[in-house]
Amino acid sequence: MKEKKIILVCGPTGVGKTGFAIDLATRVDAEIIGADSMQIYRYMDVGTAKPDARERSMVRHHLVDVVDPDQDFDAARFARMADSAIEGLHGRGMAAIVAGGTGFYFKALVHGLFRGTQADPAVIAALEQEAAEGADLHARLVAVDPDAAAKIHPNDLFRVIRALEVAVTQNTTISSLQDAHGFAGERYRTLKFGLYMDREKLYQRIEKRVDMMLDQGLIREVEGLLDRGYRSDLKSMQSIGYRHVCQYLRGDTGFDEMVALLKRDTRRYAKRQFTWFRRDKGMVWLMPQEVERAVSLTADFLVDRD
RNA sequence: GCCCAGGUAGCUCAGUCGGUAGAGCAGGGGACUGAAAAUCCCCGUGUCAGCAGUUCGAUUCUGUUCCUGGGCA
Numbered sequence: 001m002k003e004k005k006i007i008l009v010c011g012p013t014g015v016g017k018t019g020f021a022i023d024l025a026t027r028v029d030a031e032i033i034g035a036d037s038m039q040i041y042r043y044m045d046v047g048t049a050k051p052d053a054r055e056r057s058m059v060r061h062h063l064v065d066v067v068d069p070d071q072d073f074d075a076a077r078f079a080r081m082a083d084s085a086i087e088g089l090h091g092r093g094m095a096a097i098v099a100g101g102t103g104f105y106f107k108a109l110v111h112g113l114f115r116g117t118q119a120d121p122a123v124i125a126a127l128e129q130e131a132a133e134g135a136d137l138h139a140r141l142v143a144v145d146p147d148a149a150a151k152i153h154p155n156d157l158f159r160v161i162r163a164l165e166v167a168v169t170q171n172t173t174i175s176s177l178q179d180a181h182g183f184a185g186e187r188y189r190t191l192k193f194g195l196y197m198d199r200e201k202l203y204q205r206i207e208k209r210v211d212m213m214l215d216q217g218l219i220r221e222v223e224g225l226l227d228r229g230y231r232s233d234l235k236s237m238q239s240i241g242y243r244h245v246c247q248y249l250r251g252d253t254g255f256d257e258m259v260a261l262l263k264r265d266t267r268r269y270a271k272r273q274f275t276w277f278r279r280d281k282g283m284v285w286l287m288p289q290e291v292e293r294a295v296s297l298t299a300d301f302l303v304d305r306d
Numbered sequence: 307g308c309c310c311a312g313g314u315a316g317c318u319c320a321g322u323c324g325g326u327a328g329a330g331c332a333g334g335g336g337a338c339u340g341a342a343a344a345u346c347c348c349c350g351u352g353u354c355a356g357c358a359g360u361u362c363g364a365u366u367c368u369g370u371u372c373c374u375g376g377g378c379a
Contacts, residue, residue, distance in 0.1 A: 013343075038343055048343080076340040104342045113339050124341090151337095158345040159338080178339055239343040264332080269343055275336060 006086060006188045007298055008035075008106060009099035010277045011195030012270035014206040016288035018051050020195060021099035023291045025059040028095055028298045033062045033085050035078070035100030035109070038239050041069045043225055046218045047241035049209065069225060069236040075108035076118070082109050086188075095302055103276035110188055114181035119162060120169050127161045137164060147175035191301040193294055194283035202270060207263050210241075214259065219245055240265050 007030065009021045021032050034040070038048040042065045051061055062085040067073050082105075086096045098109065131137050138154035141164055148163040166174040197205075222237075222245040230237060232246035241262060248258040277283060286294060 036343085037341085072341080074340040075342070079340090102342065104338075104340095104344095107338090108340080111339085115340090119340055121341095153337085153346055156337090156346040158341075162340085174339080181339070183339070235341050235344075238341090241343080243343095266343085267333090271334080272336095272338095272343090276338080276342095279336095279338095 003189045004086065004090065004187075005095075005302065006109075006190055007095060007097045007301070008110075008190055008192040009097060009195065010035075010103070010106060010192065010280075010283070011101065011288075012202065012273040012277075013049070013101050013266060014202055014209055014270060015195040015197055017099050017101065017195055018049070018055060020193075020288045020291060020294070021097055022051070022055055022059050024294050024298065025097050027291070027295045028097075028302065030095035030097045031060045031062065031089055033082050033089075033096055033098045034064045035082070035098050035102050035105045036064075037073075037078075037102040037105060038236065039064045039100070040066050040073055040078070041236050042067065043228070043230075044069060044221070044236060044242065046213050046216050046221045047239075047245075049213070069230045070234055072121070074119070075102075075104050076113050078102075078105045079108040079112065095298070101273055103273065107183065110186060110190055111183040112181075112185065112187055114177040120165055123165045123169055124161055127164055128157075131157055131161070137161065140164060141167075145173040145175050148173060148178075151175070190282070191298060192280065192283045193297075194277050194280070194285045195288050196274075196285055197287055203267050206266050206270060210259065210263050210266060213241065219249070222246060222249065240269055 007024070007028075009017055009024070011017050024030070025032050036048065038044060039050050040063060041048070044050070050064060055061075056064075063078065063081055066081065082098065086098075089096045098106065100106075127137060137157070137160045138149060138152070141152070141160055142149040144167040145163055149160075152159045152163060154160070163174045166172070166177065218241060222242055225237065225242075226232065226246070226249070232238075232243070232250070237243065237246060244253075244258050244262040244265070247253050248255060253261065284294075284297065
């Protein structure tokens, strides 16, 4: 059985993944699959720095604009959709370049998640409610799943709740599921490119890009989303840029303050992305202008059949 | 030119009744198994403006120089 191969292009926001991926794709006869947790949403274009019409006419992009901002989406669904997109490309004899900044999506795609158990929104909402009322959920987790409790910080409510939710809705614990799974298997053969640049330079680019987004009508875009009925408490609307503009429109922050916070939070996000990708041992680190090198590495990778 | 107030961490500032200093913000590092652009954890040595004096010891007191605000000419 022929092993399936994919090329990954990872990196922090603002390094130039989009341009790099397009250059690479045109050179190696590939199409691009977005691995970006926000570009999947329709109508959220400016704030997610989505590839524009010109870019998308150069190379076809998959998994961009696939759900509405009020629809649930998650890493598992991403992985399933990416699987079929990859299959489609391979069926047409094309290579698949998975490009984006969402580390968790890459992981879900390459290694899979531990099981077909979707998070139960009702159970999670109930637990959130209890937490808001002062319940000590971490203490409860210690009782039902001490291994998970040991790994999850008591303040990390998000993970405490998810672990409890598994314990409540299933006949097992998240820690045992995780131990059994362990991200051990690889579902694809991968060639991973990590894009980087000097931190100072990246931050300058990020700030410039935020100003550009504002010029390009980020505020109008958010107003349009709100007009369409997409509320500011949606997950999608809580992302960087969208939540900042919502706060500004609500009058909670002034314009200058909003811009400063938006820039800061984007910088911090880029830092977290570096943390995520740096951990990946198999990453080939390149600067965004090193497309040539990527092309030859990709050619070697694709030729090598087994 | 004179008077006043300041010059302490990248920034804004606190503080040391003389025993070489600490907050906020910024920043850095890390975690991450179906919300991940989310969620969470950890991290503070800097000629205390320069020089000189007093002192066992000065960032702290004194003098002086420089710089920055403000006021008066």
